[in-house]
Amino acid sequence: MNYLGRRFLRSGKVKDIYDAGEDQLLFVYTDRLSSHDVMLADKVPHKGEVLCRLSAYCFTNCSASGIETHLIDVPDQNKMLVKKLFLIPIEVIGRNYLYGSYWKRFQCGEVTLPEGTDPVLAAKLSEPVVEFTTKLEAKDRLITEQDIISYGWLKPEEIEQVKEITLKLNELMSKDSKKAGIILADFKVEFGKDEADKIILIDEAETPDSCRFWDASKYQPGKTQESFDKQIVRDYLERMKGWDKKPPKAGTKLTKPILPDEIIQKTSQRYIEAYERLTGRKF
Numbered sequence: 001m002n003y004l005g006r007r008f009l010r011s012g013k014v015k016d017i018y019d020a021g022e023d024q025l026l027f028v029y030t031d032r033l034s035s036h037d038v039m040l041a042d043k044v045p046h047k048g049e050v051l052c053r054l055s056a057y058c059f060t061n062c063s064a065s066g067i068e069t070h071l072i073d074v075p076d077q078n079k080m081l082v083k084k085l086f087l088i089p090i091e092v093i094g095r096n097y098l099y100g101s102y103w104k105r106f107q108c109g110e111v112t113l114p115e116g117t118d119p120v121l122a123a124k125l126s127e128p129v130v131e132f133t134t135k136l137e138a139k140d141r142l143i144t145e146q147d148i149i150s151y152g153w154l155k156p157e158e159i160e161q162v163k164e165i166t167l168k169l170n171e172l173m174s175k176d177s178k179k180a181g182i183i184l185a186d187f188k189v190e191f192g193k194d195e196a197d198k199i200i201l202i203d204e205a206e207t208p209d210s211c212r213f214w215d216a217s218k219y220q221p222g223k224t225q226e227s228f229d230k231q232i233v234r235d236y237l238e239r240m241k242g243w244d245k246k247p248p249k250a251g252t253k254l255t256k257p258i259l260p261d262e263i264i265q266k267t268s269q270r271y272i273e274a275y276e277r278l279t280g281r282k283f
Helices: 047-064 100-107 145-150 156-179 231-241 261-279
Strands: 007-011 015-021 024-029 032-035 038-043 071-076 079-083 090-097 124-134 182-193 199-202 211-215
Touching: 024 047, 032 047, 032 231, 047 071, 047 079, 047 156, 047 261, 090 156, 100 182, 124 145, 124 156, 145 156, 156 182, 156 199, 182 261, 231 261
Parallel strands: none
Antiparallel strands: 007 015, 015 024, 024 079, 032 038, 071 079, 090 124, 090 182, 182 199, 182 211
């Protein structure tokens, strides 16, 4: 079936979404690239295919472990047919290590670490932490469980269910990572609801875009870690373009490529390596 003959609905940072009929959507994963909440004009070869195939791999493992997902089929290497659900407008963050924005907030005295955690950069947390941010704003904003209840997005018992699923998913992905010699430092996931209000895992999972992966053989607490994702791009933009101090306004879409070929090729290679190591399959 020519799904692309279906009605186009919208584009996200990476995916184009089509109405596939019969309460189904078609996700087309593209090679688009974003950083610092800015959409770049540059493309990363094979990125969309890696995101689609890794997500399908994870969703299949989830279903076998009792976690319901929106996956129906993968009709092509960068296309996924999914159930049409009601989007819960939050992103759920799972953290295993003291890093990224969590580290910055800790330094500012805004975070209380789980008891027994060594207070140094990239230290393993004594237990996983689950946090929440907004989903549909130009720049994600940290919110509390009470905020979610006040906005009417979830009931207290539904928040507990989301946290339970997130922690179970964390265990599944961490097992894959460990076998691959990779550390799952943190990740983000999204959820939806069906007509019976059942909470279902959606969007993507276990990808370099949704997870912060580190090479376990190079891990060393107290220093910046090398990631299997677009960290190369972020580092380049901050070092060469000054985006660490003055990035473009969140939501900006650049019209001209700004990345050198070397950065693009290295990023593509990292995505492919992440796929091969996590799945044990050749790309």
